[in-house]
Amino acid sequence: MGVCVSHIQAKTGVAQSTVSTYMATLERAGLVRSTRVGKWTHYRRDEEGIARLIETIRRSVGSADVADVVRL
Template sequence: MKEEKVINDAKFIDMFKALSNTTRLNILQMLKEPEKNFSPQVHIQKGDDFSGGICVGDIRDKIGLGQSTTSQYLSLLQQSGLLEMKRIGQWTYYRRNEEVIKQLENFIGENL
């Protein structure tokens, strides 16, 4: 059985801060359905075990911001726990951390 990692209130505050920006919220929403919002990711192979991951460049192109701003936004979302990141070759991929998002949903339902 998979052990669920407990998140403290400070981590939830970090998540709310990360979501307080329209573009960061849009990134998370687009990554909810990556196959609908992005072209196929040709550098991810079945053995890489990172399905749903999207390359930083594709995310940057979709949101229309510069590389440094896009990277900063993705880093903030990752540090808050809402995204997972994996380097595959020379590319960096991000996907939603569904376990953490579910815990955020439960926190809101139970505490707010």
């Protein structure tokens, strides 16, 4: 199911509203998925999205010269 925002907040010490904002950003980027359970939102990794990001980085860095890497 995933990890509840309140658990992330407790572990990080960051305000719950800030955690929610960060997690929403990660969800829009395709790196996590959310599930609503009552008044709580649970997040889990989106393995396909993470794999796409890794492949994009690998292609960019793998084919880049030093100047291209610095711009990343």
